[in-house]
Amino acid sequence: MSSDKTPLQSSAVINEAVQTLRDGGLVAFPTETVYGLGADAKNAEAIQKIFSAKGRPSNHPLIVHLAAPDKFDRAQIDWLPLLTPWVRDLSDDALKLMNAFWPGPLTLVFKKDKSVLDELTGGQDTVAIRAPAHPVAQELLRKFKGGVVAPSANRFGKVSPTSAADVRNEFEGMLDLMVLDGGDCEVGIESTIIDLSSGDSAILLRPGVITPKEILAKTGITVYQLDEAKDQNLIPVLPRVSGSMRAHYAPTTPLRLYAPGRVLDALSEFPDIKSRVAVAVWDSESSLGEDGHPSVHFEEVEVPSNSTTFASRLYRSLRDLDQQGWDLILFPEPPAGEEWDGVRDRLQRACFGSGPSSSSHASN
Known part of the structure; x- marks a missing residue:
């Protein structure tokens, strides 16, 4: 601050x-x-x-x-x-x-x-x-x-x-x-x-x-x-800790991750095709272009390709997108590397818990 x-x-x-x-x-x-x-x-x-x-x-x-x-x-x-x-x-x-x-x-x-x-x-x-x-x-x-x-x-x-x-x-x-x-x-x-x-x-x-x-x-x-x-049997018993639930950090709007260049694959998970989709794209890449699906309205949202900046804005972006009434939010899979592990962990749990019924399956 x-x-x-x-x-x-x-x-x-x-x-x-x-x-x-x-x-x-x-x-x-x-x-x-x-x-x-x-x-x-x-x-x-x-x-x-x-x-x-x-x-x-x-x-x-x-x-x-x-x-x-x-x-x-x-x-x-x-x-x-x-x-x-x-x-x-x-x-x-x-x-x-x-x-x-x-x-x-x-x-x-x-x-x-x-x-x-x-x-x-x-x-x-x-x-x-x-x-x-x-x-x-x-x-x-x-x-x-x-x-x-x-x-x-x-x-x-x-x-x-x-x-x-x-x-x-x-x-x-x-x-x-x-x-x-x-x-x-x-x-x-x-x-x-x-x-x-x-x-x-x-x-x-x-x-x-x-x-x-x-x-x-x-x-x-x-x-x-x-x-x-x-x-290596280094831990006799693993302590439970905050944020270790499988579903956590979750928006009410369904959230999914897409692999590089595979936005359409992520969409095909939703056969009742969603009409309004927010797609987060890396600020370092050119836009998706209309690799299109005729019945889908995409809006691109830039996300930082620097891991520290991405982390600092992740929850802000998820909250804002959640309040904008999208049918689906797509985020790019974070790149490999330890510096991305924190946001990858949060995004995976957010995906698992996301959607209107998210409160009912926040289980381990």
Whole structure:
């Protein structure tokens, strides 16, 4: 977000939000990834409010958000005291990852401390934690002086919000919901999730903009893909984490991916041929031209061919297209490569969950 366009929330508003959290209420707030629906991580009743507001299954764990301590003149932040109330043990790898990427869009999964509420872990013995980088989130968490659980601020399974207006649209009926406005989210897709709970290995549970390649380059830590971890028996039990449902991030309009040059193949999936189709095309390529189907009205929508920019605009595009009344939305399959894994993951889950009945099959 750029502060010249969006004034940061005033101290008074942040103080009111802190009080709301202390009183067991919900506060929607911006992070660099997406907007979160926040509650006091130590208050079981407040956590239940998140599940009922979102319509989220209660065995689906939440991520605890913590404030990064003020650095002042220290070269390195001391994360240890911040994490000890939440996690059982902190490995050297965990500290390396925090020092390299926190605050930022990286969530780490640990064995939980016994005081951590089952309501937020989905009954598991692991807890997911991150320190968000957005200045509004930082100020809120610093003043709150505690952990805030915050899944994305939308109805369960639907497209995540990347602006305060998205949150308000999503929860129109909830008049008492406080929404902190911090402009548009820069990253645009949820954080990368790495499991450290098995003790020995770092395992990728959800891809995001921070890739295993970047982690290896900055920390020397090898992050295993899920399939590798399973093949090598590196994980006795795989923790359930946010965003791991097969149907998720889904628009109400049917969404499909098409392979390069295969728009018509994607259409043939719909024999009752759809009459109004929005086709996303790479900004680096010339338009589709009329490779046409006489009964279809195409409209082309350019999408960025840079993976970071694509991620930052993905949910915005899906939300806007969903509201425009198309019969079908087609997106190009993202290219191969780790930097595209995060958006590929979101698009595949969005396709699976999309369509008018999407709420009924948000299953694993």
